[in-house]
Amino acid sequence: MFASRENRMTITAAAFCLGGILLFVGLAAAALLAQSGEGGADGLFDDYIWRVTRFTLLQASLSTVLSILFSLPVSRALARQASFPGRIWMLRLMALPLGLPALVAALGLIEVWGRQGLLNKGLAALGLQQPISIYGLFGILVAHVFFNMPLASRLMLAGLERIPPEYWRSSANLGMGSLAIFRFVEWPAIRGLLPGIAGLVFMLCATSFTLVLTLGGGPAASTIEVAIYQALRFDFDPPRAIALSSLQVVLTGTLLVALKYLAPPPEEGATSGRATRRFDGLSSASRLVDGAWLVLALLFVGLPFAAIAVSGMQADLARLVGEPAVRRALASSIAIALPSAIISVAMAALMIRTQRLLLARRRRGMPDRLFAGAIGASTSFILLAPPVVLGAGWFLLLRPFGDVARFAPFVVIAINALMALPFVHRVLAPAMATHAARTGRLAASLGIGGFHRLRWIDWPALRKPLLMAFSFALALSLGDLGAVALFGSQDLATLPWLLYSRMGSYRTADAAGLALLLGLICLVLTMLGTAGERAEGRRA
Known part of the structure; x- marks a missing residue:
């Protein structure tokens, strides 16, 4: 009886969350359409839009494939080599790209891959006269892999770490080689995650704005997101912006639905809960191969951060930290990031649990299946709603109520x-599914629920993914420029907005210093997200 009442409350709360998401997005779109009246989208399917659409799909598909292919050996190397020196810092470095504003990361990539960057200087020293160009399709692909390969690696690593330790002892007893272990042990854990990871990466690349604008090199390398921005910022044609947003949702949504049915859900196995100890990857050849992949990933991700750090150290950091504007911007960033991260994690956990409850019912009706499908879709499709569209819509909605700054x-x-x-959903969903498969029936048979289950059963097992999801959400909010770009002012200045303002006024030294401060804050957040990794690595 108690469990039934608790489940009903959970489903009701999830229904409110889903309704709130739809209402928030729908009101913003309606406000934009009402502002300009009818018309304005007649030229939607012109030659420019078709060209932009083709390029969007091309660069997003290539970026997704490259990110997944790169992340597979990197995540496997991190999983097999669980105790090498500096592993914890490698994991923290892999989480840093999420927290930096795209503009800052683009500057770091230019320092490495640009015409006067480290790579071209090295090629010139070898006598090669044709420099690598960071602009155009190549630069967009490099930037997207830089951002998304670490994310995909972390998500795959989390899946590999959930493999029951009994599997590794059985594989060692059977004398299975590296290829056999990948085929029969690791691949079943990864293949169920690939559609979700690939869909997330594809959406991030398809909706990329700042990187395409910075590294695209011109109209030939524009995306639908850039066309949406131009429709609102320069033409103020809301119907065209809404139509383009709908086109983006349809194109990417079709691919996500197809990806969903390409692979079965991750396989779950019973476990005694002992510490995981892998017996593969101990040979010299395995360590050499894993080490090569880890060094390559370290250089690819670490060099742009090193360039940012070198530029930032040349700024007057003491003066920057002492500026009242910087302190206010830091306080505003934290005041926005903390509640947004808490709301995001709470909503994701609630909706994941509700979806599992609906699909676990013995007699599932059509409403249950539709509700569960809507919950799953909302956590993905929300990324397709451009922040500039949401922000502009709510700006118009709130303008009649006085000062929008309030x-x-x-x-x-x-x-x-x-x-x-x-992002939070991709981190929590597999972990919560594994935890429910291993403890759900036992907890229900013992009548454990509510706060007692949360304290004694759920929190010990889900603490690590919850902290990781919370740190991801914090870093994303701290590094966001899109949402605050429309509302930024002297009263609401975040660190990314202040950084963008300093760059716009050609105060590059201050911008580099602020980028370094923001990177250090994100590093602290990744340390929060990897809490407990060091101890687990030692036990393994």
């Missing part, structure tokens, strides 16, 4: 929480 923090918090929801 409501700006709440709108930015809501947008950041929704934008972080897909």
Whole structure:
């Protein structure tokens, strides 16, 4: 009886969350359409839009494939080599790209891959006269892999770490080689995660704005997101922006639905809960191969951060930290990031649990299946709602109520929480599914529920993924520029907005210093997200 009442409350709360998401996005779109009246989208399917659509799909597909292919050996190397020196810092480095503003990361990539970057200087020293160009399709692919390969690696690593330790002892007793272990042990754990990871990466690349604008090199390398921005910022044609957003949702949504049915869900196995100890990867050849992949990943991700650090150290950091504007921006960033991260994690956990409850019913009706499907879709499709569309819509909605600046923090918090929801969902969903498969029936048979289950059963097992999801959401909100770009002012200035302002006024030294400060804050957040990794690595 108690469990039934608890389940009903959970489903009701999830229904409110889903309704709130649909209402928040729908009202913003309706406000934009009402502002301009009818017309304006007649030229939607012109030659420019078709060209932009083709390029969007091309660069997103290539970026997704490259990110997944790179992350497979990197995540496997991190899983097999669980105790090498510096592993914990490698994991923290892999989480840093999520927290930096795309503009800052683009500057770091230019320092490495640009015409005067480290790579071209090395090629020139070898006598090669043709430099590598960071602009155009190549630069967009490099930037997207830089951002998404670490994310995919972390998500795959989490799946590999959930493999029951009994599997590794059985594989060692059977004398299975590296290829056999990958085929029969690791691949079943990875293949169920690939559609979700690939869908998330594809959405991030398809909706990329700042990187395409910075590294695209011109109109030939524009995406639908850039066309949406141009329709609102320069033409103020809301119907065209809404139509383009709908086109983006349809194109990417079709691919996500197809990906969903390409692979079965991850296989779950019973476990005694002992510490995991892998017996493969101990040979010299395995360590050499894993080490090569880890060094390559370290250089690919670490060199742009090193370039940012070198540029930032040349700034007057003491003066920057002492500036009242910087302190206010830091306080505003934290005040926005904390509630948005809490809301995002709470919503994701609630909706994941509700979806599992609906699908676990013995007599599932059509409403149950539709509700569960809507919950699963909302955590993915929200990423396709451009922040500039949401922000502009709510700006128009709130304008009749007086000064919009009074409501700006709440709108930015809501947008950041929704934008972080897909990341949080990808971290929590597999972990919660594994935990439910291993403890759900036993807890139900013992009548354990509510706070007691949360304290004694759920929290010990889910603490690590919850902290990781929370740190991801915090870093994303701290590094966001899209939502605050419309509302940024002297009263609401975050660190990314202040950094962007300093760059716009050609105060590059201050911008580099602020980028370094933001990177250090994100490093602290990744340390929070990897809490307990060191101890687990030692036990393994």
